[in-house]
Amino acid sequence: DTGVSQNPRHKITKRGQNVTFRCDPISEHNRLYWYRQTLGQGPEFLTYFQNEAQLEKSRLLSDRFSAERPKGSFSTLEIQRTEQGDSAMYLCASSWTDGEKLFFGSGTQLSVL
Amino acid sequence: EDQVTQSPEALRLQEGESSSLNCSYTVSGLRGLFWYRQDPGKGPEFLFTLYSAGEEKEKERLKATLTKKESFLHITAPKPEDSATYLCAVLNYGGATNKLIFGTGTLLAVQP
Numbered sequence: 001d002t003g004v005s006q007n008p009r010h011k012i013t014k015r016g017q018n019v020t021f022r023c024d025p026i027s028e029h030n031r032l033y034w035y036r037q038t039l040g041q042g043p044e045f046l047t048y049f050q051n052e053a054q055l056e057k058s059r060l061l062s063d064r065f066s067a068e069r070p071k072g073s074f075s076t077l078e079i080q081r082t083e084q085g086d087s088a089m090y091l092c093a094s095s096w097t098d099g100e101k102l103f104f105g106s107g108t109q110l111s112v113l
Numbered sequence: 114e115d116q117v118t119q120s121p122e123a124l125r126l127q128e129g130e131s132s133s134l135n136c137s138y139t140v141s142g143l144r145g146l147f148w149y150r151q152d153p154g155k156g157p158e159f160l161f162t163l164y165s166a167g168e169e170k171e172k173e174r175l176k177a178t179l180t181k182k183e184s185f186l187h188i189t190a191p192k193p194e195d196s197a198t199y200l201c202a203v204l205n206y207g208g209a210t211n212k213l214i215f216g217t218g219t220l221l222a223v224q225p
């Protein structure tokens with residue numbers, strides 16, 4: 001059990017550019033979640049997968065955001081045409097099917113200039 | 114709508130000075146209440162799950178309790194290494210949703 005791994009740890013981009021983040025969950029977990037956290041706030045749910053199926057998406061997830069989990073293993077989160085309001089920590093978590101105890105990665109800190 | 118409110122927003126304690134953090138919640142059907150610890154620049158780390166009113170869980174200097182409307186995280190004789198943000202979250206039974214709803218957290222600073 002090596003934990004949830006996220007890459008990159010930090011990303012600085014210019015407004016209007018596309019960015020992609022990767023998450024490698026704990027191998028035996030079939031659920032994978034994406035959350036977003038801004039300074040002084042708790043994590044906000046974005047979306048989750050059970051195996052390769054994306055089962056729920058938040059209204060926060062505009063059409064500029066897309067997430068995939070091919071073959072039910074790692075996941076990617078892509079943000080197109082980034083805006084300054086997208087600046088945040090993007091957290092990935094994984095869990096067993098009951099979706100209760102989530103194991104979080106260290107996050108990707110995105111700064112949009 | 115499910116809601117979680119944590120208080121205080123920030124708390125400064127002297128080493129050894131016990132205190133409690135509060136998490137009040139509104140949820141249609143509580144499946145579980147969770148406490149997480151988050152250090153700066155890191156993801157939240159799981160501490161406890163509580164399922165029903167009256168339940169208590171302990172880990173080292175931390176004890177979590179649950180009522181029908183709120184949860185408390187009691188910190189006994191804290192040490193500087195307990196300094197972190199403590200997050201509360203709820204999971205409900207409602208519909209197809211399977212997401213944790215988090216509060217904004219309590220930033221705890223323990224001074225030596």
